[in-house]
Every structure is written in structure tokens, then in C-alpha cells.
Amino acid sequence: MSTAGNATTTMEGGEVVKKIENFDDILPHVGGAGCYQWILFFLLLPFAFVYAFLYFAQFFITLTPEEHWCTVPELNGWNLTDEQKIALSIPISDATGYKSADDNSLSYSRCEMYDVNFTESLINGNYDPDPSWPKTPCRHGWTFNHSDIPYVSIAAELEWVCGKSYYSSLSQSIFYIGSIIGGFVFSFIADNYGRLPALVACNAVGFFSSIGTAFSDSFWSFCLCRFIAGTAFDNCFNIIFIILIEYVGPQHRTFMANMSFGIYFSGSASLLPWLAYYIADWRILCGVTAVPMISAFFAPWIVPESARWYISSGNIPKAVETLKNIAKVNGKTVEKEIFVEFEESCNKMIKNEKLHNYTVLDLFKKIRLAYITVMLNIYWLIILIVYDGHVWNMKSLDPDVFTSFSLGALTEFPAAIFLTLYLDKWGRRWMSFISMMICGVFSFITLAMPPGAVTVTMGIIARFGVNIAGNIGFQYAAEMLPTVVRAQGVSLIHTLGYIAHIIGPYVVYLSDISPSLPLTVLGLLSVTVAIQSLFMPETLGQDLPQTLQDGNDFGREQSFWWIPCISSSHEKKEKFRKPVTSAQ
Known part of the structure; x- marks a missing residue:
């Protein structure tokens, strides 16, 4: 016998089985894809602009005419x-x-x-x-x-050419060194003091350093400003992205994650070249690209704190209050017993976990969780090397760098649509495998084609494949790592990815050794990561792990050959996931 609307189900024999054991269990009651989640979806817009502008603005700030x-x-x-x-x-x-x-x-x-x-x-x-x-x-x-580049960049102004031609690349490397430091700092703040303080602090640093960049008058002053701006990169968007993922029900995460990133990032990245072109002043461009970061100063009043973070930090009443607000906005009526049972489950989790401040090192204290963490890092590192390699290779589309850059950015949008339609049918593992095999195969096909429109088309298809895998990777870690160290874990993965950002563009320079070498390397790396992705757990339809033990047990019941779109196997059934969640 079951009681509709109640938080428990009474089975034969009088045994009472808990229904509300974790955050994902209560989400359907308050609404996992209602008005509240759509508000969060639209709040991502300015932060996606921040992400794209911080990512690519330096490319146009230091753009030097070939002639x-x-x-x-x-x-x-x-x-x-x-x-x-x-x-x-x-x-x-x-x-x-x-x-x-x-x-x-x-x-x-x-x-x-x-x-x-x-x-x-x-x-x-x-x-x-x-x-x-x-x-x-x-x-x-x-x-x-300046016939092709209608403005004087800082590189042209300070004449970073010939013996100083490496200055632009060096300043970009310094930017990513700042990103490594900022990744650890702001993720630690996010997991220990809250997502919102980290979001505000991160974007504030990015805003003031971007404004400071506009006043740079030497190489070292420019590097200092870019180093500080680099500390804000990734977390300026990643923190609020995690909040969205945490508040969305499992069956809706794919749409919310991919369409938000696909639409907003694609639009903002493709817009940036034309902002640079028509503003035609690198100092003003620095100021314009800093404007979206102002939205972070209003975040405490418009963006909710993570209820999952409240739980992991022991503030259960605040988590319940947030859930009640979600239910109110979504027009849901939730019985008091459901919240009572949820509080009891959270208190039990905290008691079992002996609440303390977790660090990213806790991800490596359990063997299987350490394995998952390492695999996620390898996956993201290779994906970014291939992604950046193809981004820089997109210049072959058109000698006009503004057009080729914009076209390359626009490929993000169809990739997001494709993921939205098929990711929840095929799953993360097999979609990663298929997309990176497409990237690898078409990279090799391009080598066999004569220069021309066909070669460019093959290159676009290869870029399309890595775009899909990259978007999966952005979502994968946020779904697989446990709540108590999720922000720090995701930041670790993205921080190590900065190494790829440094390596990726230089893959193209392998053409100095052999014209076929860049695509050969990109193709081999694509096939490698395609195979590697099959050795990670599937997150489709799974509850987000809350504790370290949840993370360590995640995916134990899954078969290597499980393909979600072929069979409704036991991996997707709730009764097989409950032992993992209850191991708290």
C-alpha cells in the first residue's frame, strides 16, 4: 500500500521504506524543471558572455597583422x-x-x-x-x-614582433597560470564558504583586472593584469553552471546544461570578433568585454545559493527554506512530512560523514573515486587539446580571421542541439565515443583530400565532433563528482585543462615539420580519448552523488557494454541505485 503525496511507502508486512533519501528524491516534489529552473537558465546568459569574453578577448587584444x-x-x-x-x-x-x-x-x-x-x-x-x-x-x-585588421592592438602598439613575437603567446600562458591559481582559490571558497561568495569575488576580480588591462602601457603591466584576469577564468561561469545543474532533475540536466552553454557561449563567442572589428580599439574592447561581469554584483539578490552546499555544510534549515522557495515559484504544494523526512535523511548523512571541511585531496582517498577523478582529468585534458587545435586550424576557412573565428564559434550551437536530442538516449559514454571517433576519422579523411571546399567541410565536421565531446565533458564532471567536493573537483579538472589551452594552439605549428602532422596528432588523440571514454561510468538517469562514499560507489553496478538506447537495463532502475545512495 502506498500513500499518495506522503514521504513514505508502506510495503507488505508493515515495512516502511524511505522515499526521500537525498536531494534528487525531493526535487520532483518541489519541481525539477519548472519556472524556478528556467529563471536560473536565463540567469546564465551574462555569465556565459563573461566566460567567452575572458576566453577569447586576449586573442583580439593582441591580434597582429601578418603584413x-x-x-x-x-x-x-x-x-x-x-x-x-x-x-x-x-x-x-x-x-x-x-x-x-x-x-x-x-x-x-x-x-x-x-x-x-x-x-x-x-x-x-x-x-x-x-x-x-x-x-x-x-x-x-x-x-x-591594417587593411584586414582595422585597429592597432597592444601587440602592434608595443611592437611585439620579430624578437618580441613570443610576447603574445607568453602573455597568454601567464593568463592560464593565473587560471590555475584562481581555480584552486575560488573553488575552495565555493565549497567552504558558498557558491555565491565565490561567484561574486571571481567576477569582481575579472572585472577590475579587465578594466586595468585597458590602461596597460608595457608588456609586464599587461601580463600582470592578464594574470589577475586569468584567476577569474572558468569559475566566472562554472560556479553558476554548477548551481543550475544541482537544481535540475536528472531527466532535464542535458537540456538545461547543453542548451544554456550552446546558445549563450556560441552566440557570445561568435559576437566577439565583430565587437573587436567595429570598436576598432583594443582599450575600449577591454572595457566593453568587462561589462557583463557587473551582473555578478547583483548575484546575491537574484541567484540562489546551492541547497546541496547548504546540506554539505550542515545548514539543513537553510536548504529546506530554499526548497520551499523553489516549490512556491514552481507552483508546487509539498506536504510537511516530505520536508521532515528530507531533514532526517540529511541529518543522518551528516552524522555518518562526521562533517568536516573537504578538500580536493579527498577525491583521491578512495580507490574507485580516485580512478574516476583521474579518468575525468585525462578525458578533459585531451578533449581541450583537440578542441583548441581545431579552433586554431579553423583559420583555413577564410583568410579573414574575424569571419573564420565567428564561423568556428557558431559550430557550438548545432552541437548543443544534437546533444539535447540524443544525449539522454545514447548516454554520456557512448556519445563521447561516437563524437570523438567522428572527429578522429574526419581529421584523417582531411589529410587525404586536396585543398579546397571539401577539405574545409571535413574540418568543420571534425570540429563539430569535438564540440559535442567538449560539451559532454563540461556536464560530465558536474554529474559524477560528489557534492561535498564538486566545485573543487570540477575546478581541478578544468585547472589541469589549462595545460591543454597552452599546448593546443602549438599543435598547429607542427606543420613546420610536416604539413600532415597537426591533423595526424589531432586524429590520434581523438581516437585515444574516444576509447578512453568507454572506461568511465555512465551518469544518464543517475542521482548526483552526495558523499565521498556515493562517489566511490558510483557506477559499480554498470556493465561495460551497457548502451542505454538499446535496452532498459537494470543500470537505469532506481532500486539498483538506492544501495549506492544509502551508503552514507
């Missing part, structure tokens, strides 16, 4: 075109250099000029250089052709 050459002030008093000045004063280079519009077969040096008296040569009517003339590094700076 630049030594400035020769001596020639300014003569009625010469740029092409004539270049032909007279700049030597032809054996290496890759600036190709004159008059003769694309000739490659002129970007870093050297002839060391002669040009005035004397011109007075004598000699407008043709002598290849035997002595050469010298640029003495008076550089001239840039």
Missing part, C-alpha cells in the same frame, strides 16, 4: 607607395615573410632592412635595391598593414 615591415623614416619625404618603399628598403627573405601585393611570389623580410643611405640612392635615380647591400634589424620600428 608588417621595417619603418624607414628616410623614405617618408619621397613620393613613394608602400610597395615601392618595401621593394627598395626591405630585403627578400628565404623564410616566410610579408608578401608584397605587387608580387606575391616574393616574400619580404619582416625583421630586417637594408643598411644603406637611401636618400643618396634615390637622388641618383636608383629605385632598385642591390641584394648585396648590408642588412640590419629594424631600427625605427615597424609599419603595419
